[in-house]
Amino acid sequence: MPRLSRRQMAALLALPLAAPARAQAFPTQPLRMIAPFPPGGPVDTFARILAPAMSDQLRQPVVVENRAGAGGIVGLEAVARAAPDGYTIGLGGPGALVVSQHLLPRMPYDTLRDFTPIAQAIGVPEILVVHPSVPARDIAALVALAKAQPGALNYASAGNGTFPHLAAELFKLRAGVDITHVPYRGAAPAITDLVAGRVQMMIADAPVVLPQIRSGNLIALGVASRARFEGLPDLPTIAQAGVVGIEADAWYALLGPAGIPADRLATLHGALVAALATPEVKRLLAAQGAHGIGDSPQDFAAHLRSEIAKWGEVVRSAGVKME
Numbered sequence: 269m270p271r272l273s274r275r276q277m278a279a280l281l282a283l284p285l286a287a288p289a290r291a292q293a294f295p296t297q298p299l300r301m302i303a304p305f306p307p308g309g310p311v312d313t314f315a316r317i318l319a320p321a322m323s324d325q326l327r328q329p330v331v332v333e334n335r336a337g338a339g340g341i342v343g344l345e346a347v348a349r350a351a352p353d354g355y356t357i358g359l360g361g362p363g364a365l366v367v368s369q370h371l372l373p374r375m376p377y378d379t380l381r382d383f384t385p386i387a388q389a390i391g392v393p394e395i396l397v398v399h400p401s402v403p404a405r406d407i408a409a410l411v412a413l414a415k416a417q418p419g420a421l422n423y424a425s426a427g428n429g430t431f432p433h434l435a436a437e438l439f440k441l442r443a444g445v446d447i448t449h450v451p452y453r454g455a456a457p458a459i460t461d462l463v464a465g466r467v468q469m470m471i472a473d474a475p476v477v478l479p480q481i482r483s484g485n486l487i488a489l490g491v492a493s494r495a496r497f498e499g500l501p502d503l504p505t506i507a508q509a510g511v512v513g514i515e516a517d518a519w520y521a522l523l524g525p526a527g528i529p530a531d532r533l534a535t536l537h538g539a540l541v542a543a544l545a546t547p548e549v550k551r552l553l554a555a556q557g558a559h560g561i562g563d564s565p566q567d568f569a570a571h572l573r574s575e576i577a578k579w580g581e582v583v584r585s586a587g588v589k590m591e
Contacts, residue, residue: 270489272340274416274517278399280290282346282492288310292345293324293534294354294535295354295355295532295535296532297328298328298329298330298331299320299322299326299329299330299331299354299356299357300330300331300332300345300355300356300390300394300577301315301319301322301327301330301331301332301333301350301357301359301370302333302334302335302344302346302347302356302358302359302360302405303315303316303332303333303334303335303358303359304334304335304336304337304340304341304342304346304347304358304359304360305334305336305340305343305344305579306336306357307334308384308537310392310473310475310520310556311340311359311361312332312490312519313501313555313556314359314389314390314520314553314558315332315359316332317426317494317552317553317590318330318359318389318390318451318522318540318543318544318549319331319332319435319547321543321544321546321548321549322376322539322543323457323548325538325539325542325543326535326539328415338364339363339364339375339429339430340360340361340363340365340435341364341368341375343358343360344358344360344363344364344365344377344383345376345377345442347360347383347519347523347524347525348382348383348525348526348527350375350524350525351525351527352384352524352525352526352527352529353379353528353532354524354528354529354532354533354535354536356524356525357386357522357523357524357526357536358522358523359389359520359521359522360427360520360521361431361518361519361520361521361570361585362431362518362519362579363429363430363431364380365521365575366575366576366579367378367429367430367431367434367579367583368429369576369580369585370579370584370588371429371578371588371589372443377499379572379576380573380576381526382525382526383523383525383526384523384524384525384526384527384528384533384565385521385523385565385568385569385572386521386522386524386533386536386537386540386563386565386568387520387521387522387540387541387561387562387563387564387565387568388519388520388521388561388563388567388568388584389519389520389521389540389544389560389561389562390519390553390558390559390560390561391495391500391517391518391519391558391559392447392473392474392475392517392518392519392520392557392558393470393473393474393491393492393497393518393557394432394435394471394472394473394474394491394492394493394516394518395429395471395474395477395478395481395488395490395491395492395500395503395504395586396410396439396471396488396489396490396491396492396518397462397469397470397471397481397486397487397488398410398468398469398487398489399462399463399465399467399468399482399486400485400486400487401465401468402421402468402469404489405487405489405510406489406490406508407489407504407506407509407510407511408492408510410469410489411443411445411510411511411552414443414445414446414447415444415445418445418446419446419447419448420448421447421448421468421469422447422450422454422467422468422469422470423436423447423448423449423450423458423467423468423470424450424451424458424462424467424469424470425449425450425452425458425459425470426451426452426453426454426455426458426472427451427452427453427454428451428588428589429588431516431518432437432455432470432471432473433451433460433588434447434516434579434582434583434586434588435471435492436449436470436471437449437493437518437582437585437586437588438513438514438516438582439471439506439511439514439516440513440586441576441582441585442511442513443511444522447469447567448479450467453472455472455476455529457471457478458470458472458479458584459477460475462486462504463480463486465483471492471516473518473557474491474497474499474557474558475556475557475558478488478499478500478557481486481500487501488500489503489504489506489509490503490504490505490506490509490511491503491504491506492505492506492514492515492517492549493505493515493516493517494507494514494515494517497557497584498554499554499557499558507536520542521560521568521572522536524536530583533565537564540562541562544560544561544562545560545562
């Protein structure tokens with residue numbers, strides 16, 4: 269082999285080094301979305317609305333996996349303990365992410381430490397409804413009735429420590445009324461007894477009570493949201509009706525284990541936001557009385573901190589205990 273001249277050697281040294289093979293963009297394999305409740309409930313329903321739409325955006329299957337138990341805690345613990353590679357995400361609500369932090373002596377995760385917030389995905393309005401036998405057709409009349417007969421009115425909930433329970437306790441605190449709590453094992457039996465007139469009122473998820481409102485079995489007095497509910501545009505918010513400081517929307521959020529890399533977090537967030545913007549997802553959510561949110565990871569993290577502080581105050585003020 270002939271010796272290279274100095275000019276040839278300099279030219280060889282000036283050539284760029286061969287670039288390493290470019291890593292394939294995330295994701296390169298299917299993802300799993302843990303729904304921490306059994307099939308058929310709202311969390312499962314919303315997960316199965318989001319998963320195929322996110323699959324289209326990510327060009328990889330997003331498989332829903334039901335991990336029920338302990339009011340959502342079992343499934344979210346599985347999310348917290350998963351590898352932080354972006355391939356395991358979960359859909360959680362305020363019960364297991366916020367309320368349980370104040371009610372249980374031991375939790376298998378810390379909401380603010382053990383998760384990567386992706387976004388609030390879905391909002392579900394809470395509606396205050398009464399049985400038609402209650403002689404009140406607006407919030408002011410209901411408050412006046414409750415003040416005139418302390419403890420005489422009963423309100424149903426889906427159980428001690430559930431979001432409808434705490435929403436009603438927040439209403440009691442802000443309105444300054446005494447209304448007796450009647451806990452049930454789930455929303456379905458609570459609504460059954462409310463429609464039958466065995467209890468007088470309830471604050472419940474819009475999808476749960478909308479059919480009963482439209483049939484005339486229950487009377488809607490106000491929505492526990494910052495803004496009015498599109499499904500019942502003539503219904504005022506509870507704050508507009510005179511009881512300020514009520515903001516108790518249920519929400520369902522997408523999150524992963526702590527430590528997901530920033531680029532993968534951005535990909536997951538972008539896929540969720542794009543999915544929520546599709547006409548089909550909007551239609552499916554509206555049919556459930558829900559709406560898409562899709563805020564930023566930073567805004568969702570701030571919302572979590574705010575919710576934990578707010579509902580902690582309600583738990584302490586109302587003396588809520590798990591039974």
